[in-house]
Amino acid sequence: MKKPFVVGIAGGTQSGKSTFTKELEDQLHGITCKTFHIDQYHKPKEELPLAEAPITGTVYPDFNSPASFDLPQLRFDLKSEIEANTVSLIIIEGTLVLYDDEIRNALDLKLYVETKADERAVRYIASYAQYHGHDFIKNSYLDLVRYRMDEYVEPTKWSADIILNGSLQSKQAVEIIKTYLLSKADG
Numbered sequence: 001m002k003k004p005f006v007v008g009i010a011g012g013t014q015s016g017k018s019t020f021t022k023e024l025e026d027q028l029h030g031i032t033c034k035t036f037h038i039d040q041y042h043k044p045k046e047e048l049p050l051a052e053a054p055i056t057g058t059v060y061p062d063f064n065s066p067a068s069f070d071l072p073q074l075r076f077d078l079k080s081e082i083e084a085n086t087v088s089l090i091i092i093e094g095t096l097v098l099y100d101d102e103i104r105n106a107l108d109l110k111l112y113v114e115t116k117a118d119e120r121a122v123r124y125i126a127s128y129a130q131y132h133g134h135d136f137i138k139n140s141y142l143d144l145v146r147y148r149m150d151e152y153v154e155p156t157k158w159s160a161d162i163i164l165n166g167s168l169q170s171k172q173a174v175e176i177i178k179t180y181l182l183s184k185a186d187g
Contacts (some may be wrong), residue, residue: 004034004082005184006090006106010097010156011113012149013064014123016166020113021093023169027178031185032087038094041074053143060140064148066096075102082106088185095149098156108184111177112157115166117146 011017018037025035042048042063051062062068074092081090098104098112115123121142157163164173 003085004087004090005108005181006078006082006092007109007111007181008097008104008107009091009093009111009113010095010099010153010160011164011166012115012117012120012153013095013145014120015113015115016164016169017093017095017113019169020111020164020166020174021091023174024178024181025091027174028089028181028185031089031182033089033091033185034081034087036074036078036081036090036092036094038069038074038092038096041070043068043070051144054147056143058143060144062144062148064095064145065152066099069096071096071100071103075100078103078106089181095153096156098159099152104156104159109180110160110162112160112163113166114157114163117149119167120149121146 009017009021021035021037025033045061048061048063049065049067050059051065052059078090078092081087092103092107096103097107098110104110162177164170
């Protein structure tokens with residue numbers, strides 16, 4: 001039995017990675033698939049590093065740096081799933097999928113969901129303001145999140161095989177990637 005085909009889906013915060021992943025999963029009928037979401041590997045809030053915003057000097061819990069995640073556990077889980085060889089396809093989705101060398105090197109197909117920064121900012125504020133307050137979320141995005149995007153995520157798109165438009169939830173893109181994955185997972 002051949003090893004599972006491994007796909008990584010990366011992109012900035014609120015770029016549309018999870019939406020694309022869900023649409024893709026919904027279309028992958030007939031094959032066994034395991035999906036890892038990097039957000040499930042966030043460290044507990046009390047273990048998150050603190051980061052000082054470059055311009056304002058405000059200190060925030062840092063949800064967006066490599067130190068914010070249990071990447072060793074994710075690497076272990078991914079490697080274990082590949083070695084177990086019980087599924088045809090593995091999808092790993094999250095901001096740092098293409099950042100981590102070991103994870104990136106395990107990928108057979110690397111996708112990057114690209115969305116303009118202003119659209120991601122609006123999505124971020126709309127998504128999290130109800131939990132943390134509008135001003136805190138707006139300020140944390142402007143003070144820190146966008147810098148983490150520039151530092152850790154944006155440069156990784158150049159290692160992607162395909163860059164997808166996160167502003168347009170394209171049924172054609174899902175269909176093309178689905179068809180390719182079905183051919184790789186079964187053939």
